[in-house]
Amino acid sequence: xxxxxxxxxxxxxxxxPQTGYELAQSMRIPVGYFWSASHSQIYPELxxxxxxxxxxxxxxxxPGPRDTKLYTISAAGRRxxxxxxxxxxxxEQSRSEELLKTYSLWLGDPVGAREMISGLRDRHHEMLSRYxxxxxxxxRGGPLDPATPRFFDxxxxxxxxxxxRHAIAWCDWLLDTxx
Amino acid sequence: xxxxxxxxxxxxxxxxPQTGYELAQSMRIPVGYFWSASHSQIYPELxxxxxxxxxxxxxxxxPGPRDTKLYTISAAGRRxxxxxxxxxxxxEQSRSEELLKTYSLWLGDPVGAREMISGLRDRHHEMLSRYxxxxxxxxRGGPLDPATPRFFDxxxxxxxxxxxRHAIAWCDWLLDTxx
DNA sequence: ATATACATGTAACAAGTTACATGATTTA
DNA sequence: TAAATCATGTAACTTGTTACATGTATAT
Numbered sequence: 001x002x003x004x005x006x007x008x009x010x011x012x013x014x015x016x017p018q019t020g021y022e023l024a025q026s027m028r029i030p031v032g033y034f035w036s037a038s039h040s041q042i043y044p045e046l047x048x049x050x051x052x053x054x055x056x057x058x059x060x061x062x063p064g065p066r067d068t069k070l071y072t073i074s075a076a077g078r079r080x081x082x083x084x085x086x087x088x089x090x091x092e093q094s095r096s097e098e099l100l101k102t103y104s105l106w107l108g109d110p111v112g113a114r115e116m117i118s119g120l121r122d123r124h125h126e127m128l129s130r131y132x133x134x135x136x137x138x139x140r141g142g143p144l145d146p147a148t149p150r151f152f153d154x155x156x157x158x159x160x161x162x163x164x165r166h167a168i169a170w171c172d173w174l175l176d177t178x179x
Numbered sequence: 180x181x182x183x184x185x186x187x188x189x190x191x192x193x194x195x196p197q198t199g200y201e202l203a204q205s206m207r208i209p210v211g212y213f214w215s216a217s218h219s220q221i222y223p224e225l226x227x228x229x230x231x232x233x234x235x236x237x238x239x240x241x242p243g244p245r246d247t248k249l250y251t252i253s254a255a256g257r258r259x260x261x262x263x264x265x266x267x268x269x270x271e272q273s274r275s276e277e278l279l280k281t282y283s284l285w286l287g288d289p290v291g292a293r294e295m296i297s298g299l300r301d302r303h304h305e306m307l308s309r310y311x312x313x314x315x316x317x318x319r320g321g322p323l324d325p326a327t328p329r330f331f332d333x334x335x336x337x338x339x340x341x342x343x344r345h346a347i348a349w350c351d352w353l354l355d356t357x358x
Numbered sequence: 359a360t361a362t363a364c365a366t367g368t369a370a371c372a373a374g375t376t377a378c379a380t381g382a383t384t385t386a
Numbered sequence: 387t388a389a390a391t392c393a394t395g396t397a398a399c400t401t402g403t404t405a406c407a408t409g410t411a412t413a414t
Contacts, residue, residue, distance in 0.1 A: 003400080014283060031282055034278035035275070036274075065409060066409085085283045086284075089295070094274075096211075098268040099335050100186065103214075104331070106331050107193060107257065107260055109261070116266070152283070152285050155281055155353055156281050159281075163345065199394065217375070242392065244380095244382035
C-alpha cells in the first residue's frame, strides 16, 4: 500500500506521464494546493511505486546531460488511486505554528506581537493573490465540467482561496482587538 | 533551541505547572487547537527542556502508583518563549489528505465520491459543534481582556471555528456542484 | 566568468506515530 | 473480574527536511 506521498504522485501521473524531475517541479506548488514534497522524497517513492507495479518507467533522452525516466501510471495504479480517493480521509489535526505562537502571545511584548500578526497577514495576502491569479486563469478556460481533472483543480483551489481569506480576516480581527 | 513541540510544552507550562501526564492529556485537544503530540514524544522533550534549564521538575507523590514529576517553567524558559512567539512564523504548507483526495476525485466512482465528501462534512460539523461548546463556555466567563492567556485561548479557538465553517461551506458547495 | 536549469540519486538528521513495558488503584 | 485511569518511559518504524554528490548546457 502506497504512502500518502505515493498517492500524490499517482494523482499527478494519472493526469499525464512525467519524469521524476517534472514531478518534483510540479510539487513545488503543492498538489491540490495542500501537499508538497522535495525531490529527495520523490525519487525513492517512485522506485517503490514501480516495484509495486503501480507505475512504469521508460528511459528517454532529455534536453539535459542525463537520461530521464518518464513515468506512466499503470492500470493497477489507477485502480489503487480510484479506491483510495473514496475511502474516508483520516481525521487531520492540522498543525499550525502560527496558531501555536498565538497561543502564547500574551507573553510576548505587545509591539512585537502586533508585528508578528501583521507579518502573518501579509504572507497570507501574498498567497491569496497568487491563488486569485491562478483562479482567473482557470476561469478563463471556459465552463467547468465536474467530471474533469480541471474541475477538481478548481475545487481544491477554492479551498485555498477560502483558507487564505479566512486567515486574513482572523488576522484583521486580532489586530483590531489588540489595539 | 527547543523544537516546536518544546515551545508548545513551554506554552502550556507558562500557564500553570503540570506533570508529564497532564501535559499529554492537555495535548489530546491540540494546543491552540492546532498542535498535538503523544506522550512518547512529550516525555523525552521534557527531559531536553530540563537539560536546557528551560523547565524544572520536582517529584511529588501522585494519586497513582508512581511518583509524578511536576514541571515548572523557568525564567529562562519564559524568556525563550516570549522571544519565539514574536519571531515571524515559518511559512506553512498545510498538508491536507482530504484535499489530496479531492485532487484525484475525478477518477473515483461518483457515488463513492459524494459519500467521501459528505463524510468529510459530517466530521467537520462534529468538530464545529465541539468548538462551539467550548466558545460558549469561554464567553460565559465574562469579558475578555486581550492581555490574558484566556483571550488567546479564545483567539485560537476563533480560528478553529472559522476553519471548520469554511470547510463545511466548501463541502456543501462541492456536493451541490457535483449533483 | 557566473548563475541557473537540467536530472537523479544517497546520507544524515529531525519529527512524529505505534507498539512495547510495567504495575497499582479505582470504577463498573 | 474486567476495564479504565493513573504514570512514565523506551524501541521500532515512518515520514519529512537538509545537505551531499555529480556534471552538462544555456543564458546573462
